[in-house]
Amino acid sequence: MAETSPVFDYQKVIIKMTKKIFLSFLAVVCAATVAFPLMALAQTGTAADQLRSSAEERQTETEQRQEELGQRAEERQQTLEERREGLQTSMTERRRNMIRKFTGLMIERFDAAAERLDKLAERIESRIGKFKAEGVDTSDSEQYLNEAKLKITAAKEEVSKILGAVETALSGEVGENTFKEVRTIINSAKEMLMDAHALLVKAVRSLKPGFNKDDTSNATSTATTTP
Secondary structure, three states: OOOOOHHHHHHHHHHHHHHHHHHHHHHHHHHHHHHHHHHHHHHHHHHHHHHHHHHHHHHHHHHHHHHHHHHHHHHHHHHHHHHHHHHHHHHHHHHHHHHHHHHHHHHHHHHHHHHHHHHHHHHHHHHHHHHHHOOEOOHHHHHHHHHHHHHHHHHHHHHHHHHHHHHHHHOOOOOOOOOHHHHHHHHHHHHHHHHHHHHHHHHHHOOOOOOOEOHHHHHHHHHHHOO
């Protein structure tokens, strides 16, 4: 039998090793060929999840911002309404105070007018007494004076009702007919004072010396002096 050459054996070894290396490389390539798509798929799935999560977070943030904006808008609207109501309340209260002030001044004028008429009536009554003592017929003047006094008293009673009527009107909603009763009372008091003044003027005009001399007194005087 022929002996195997050492060189030939070495070549065989090299060939076997080359085959093993190639097969190992091929296995690695195959494994990589299979693994890379799986890894890419896994990475793609992870990226999709991240995108989905990010989108959900953005949606949540957007909804939260919208909710906050809505709440702020409601708060601003409520604040504006409160300010508007406050201004309306303030304006209404100012109007009421102005009405009260005007009412007070008007009542003072009515009281002053009634007081002047009272003093005038006292002076006329004093003059009537003097003329009556002189024998002048003062019945008409006395009648006018008494009627004037009644008018003055009635006017004072009407004036005393004004403030209460105004406060009653201001306690509710102010409308077109709110002060209807107040106007009625004021007009009534005004007319009564004017009537009282007119009656006092008549009482003064009726006091003419000697014009309304009592006939009985004249007759007695004539009878006494006639021979």
